[in-house]
Amino acid sequence: MPIRADASASVPASVSAPAPAVASRCSSVxxxxxxxxxxxxxxxxxxxxxxxxxxxxxxxSAGMRAAYDRVLAEDPRRVLQYSVTEGDPALRTAVAARLAAGGLPTGPEELLVTAGSQQALTLIATALLEPGDAVLVENPTYLAALQCFGFAGARVVPVPTDDHGIDPDALAEAVARERPKLLYLVPTFQNPTGRTLPSGRRRAVADIAQRHGLWIAEDDPYGELRFGGAPEPWISCYDAAADRTALLGSFSKIMAPGLRLGWLRAPAPLLRACVIAKQAADLHCSTVDQAAAARYLTDNDLDxxxxxxxxxxxxxxxxxxxxxxxxxxxxxxxxxxxxxxxxxxxxxxxxxxxxxxxxxxxxxxxxxxxxxxxxxxxxxxxxxxxxxxxxxxxxxxxxxxxxxxxxx
Missing domain, CATH: 3.90.1150.10 (Aspartate Aminotransferase, domain 1)
Structure with missing residues (x-):
């Protein structure tokens, strides 16, 4: 009967084998x-x-402290416990009401609370993108979006812009050429340029998405910081894009970035996929932070x-x-x-x-x-x-x- 050699015996005890390398996506981004x-x-x-x-x-800070004090005093067992992935019902109701007041009828069930709009973008990338899929972006665009799509293994394709944002003709040409799965936009007070896409171009973007079959990620962290000009409708408001647009929002710029709270509004199939992706990522956002944000919106005049x-x-x-x-x-x-x-x-x-x-x-x-x-x-x-x-x-x-x- 042959004697099996002990593989570990051939390696001196003093020798330490190197740990495996980090994933290639971490070194490529x-x-x-x-x-x-x-x-x-x-x-x-x-x-x-x-x-x-x-x-x-x-x-x-005074209003936020009062909100935390109140939820911890009134319902500590709930706000210090695990909660549902979709998010605090009161917070989703408050966000839905603000969207409806802005011209986009929304129910709480259409929303997912996220760790800032940055996580919402990551969840969309996880839910939609396979390595090698084309994603169209404005050129220039939000830097962290480029990182996000890089980690997803997507092929990022820039679309030319001018002083009024993305060029619809260039977008139509890029869609026909690249067959992308997703278009990422910051249409209002864009980061980095501060530009706002006018309504005619927003409608054109919606029509292109409908005609060619692609998703739109409409990132809107700055829209409520308007101090001149007339508001533009969300791309999500247009019928042509209603079934294919994910709208991302954030409390970071209007309340406090330290909350790390944002939200995602999306059609049901995409929203469900994002809920599952979030369960795998962090189960849910902080229960107490969500409860305090909801209480703040109830007790204070955000406007x-x-x-x-x-x-x-x-x-x-x-x-x-x-x-x-x-x-x-x-x-x-x-x-x-x-x-x-x-x-x-x-x-x-x-x-x-x-x-x-x-x-x-x-x-x-x-x-x-x-x-x-x-x-x-x-x-x-x-x-x-x-x-x-x-x-x-x-x-x-x-x-x-x-x-x-x-x-x-």
Whole structure:
């Protein structure tokens, strides 16, 4: 009878075999350059136009604390326990009511509460995309969406844009050529450009999706931060897109990002798939945070809070726009968004926003170069500036420093 060798005996006890490598998708998708810039500019003396952050001094901390106190006092056993994946019923009811008031009839059963709209996008990618599937995006687009689709193994295809957002003719051509499964858009006060897609183009997008058969992910984290112009209807409102559009929203920009609460509205088949994907990811969002958010919406006037935000952000946008002529090199251009958090600027020919960032940081001021936001053919002269986290006097000082940084 043959004697079997003990395989472990051939390896000396002092030798440690290397652990298996991380998945290839973790090495193929890079870290967020914006997050890295934020770490670089974390010094308190830096005036940063880089982060897309809400102003912390405008958080209704007293109202939020009262909401937490009340739910913990009234129903601690429920709010400290596990809960359903779909989300707190009271919170979904409140979101549904706000959507209906905005012109999109919605029932609580059509909603899934998520860990910010970022998780909603991840769930959509998990539910819809196979490796190699084509996803169309605006060029430029939200940077974390590029990361999300990269992790899903999707083939990201950029669609040209202009000052009014995605070009419907270019979109129709890309859909016919690439046969994508998904189109991702931020139609209102887009990140990074601040642009808003007009209603005619929204209808064209809906018609293209209906005609060619694709899903739309309509990301709307900034829509309630409007301080100029008339509201545009959600793409989800158009009959042509009603059965194929997922609408993503967030409490991060209108209440507090630390809640990590958002929501997803989607047709039943996609919503069910996303619920299952969320069960696998984290079971459900924090019970107590959802309960506190629902209580806050019941006990407080969110519209009054939004009015305060809009007033402050309008003044900050105006301070940034008023100072840009003296802060950027002659020949630079920029837009004037009607809301949101961002201004998109473009330096003159021969300038590189990434190369010049080092000089800006040396003058204790920062912005985000536009290059990382492009899925293809980046514009080295582009840059994104956020106006929300500094007061008008601080913005003025930051622009003075920025002007000094351009000078050799």
């Amino acid at each position: 890079g870290a967020s350059p914006v997050r890295e810039i934020l770490a670089l500019t974390a010094r308190p003396e830096v005036i940063s136009f880089a982060g897309g952050l809400p102003a912390p001094e405008l958080f209704d 009054a809070h939004l009015a305060r935000l809009r007033s402050a952000y309008r003044a900050r946008r105006d301070a940034l726009l008023g100072g840009l002529p003296g802060a950027l090199p002659p020949g630079s251009t920029w837009n004037r968004p009607d809301g949101g958090m961002f201004v998109w600027a473009r330096l003159p020919e021969g300038h590189d926003a990434t190369a010049l960032l080092r000089r800006a940081v040396a003058h204790d001021v920062a912005y985000v170069p536009g290059t990382p936001f492009f899925a293809d053919s980046p514009d080295p002269r582009a840059l994104r500036m956020s106006f929300t986290t500094h007061t008008p006097p601080e913005i003025g000082e930051g622009l003075t420093r920025l002007a000094a940084s351009w000078q050799r």
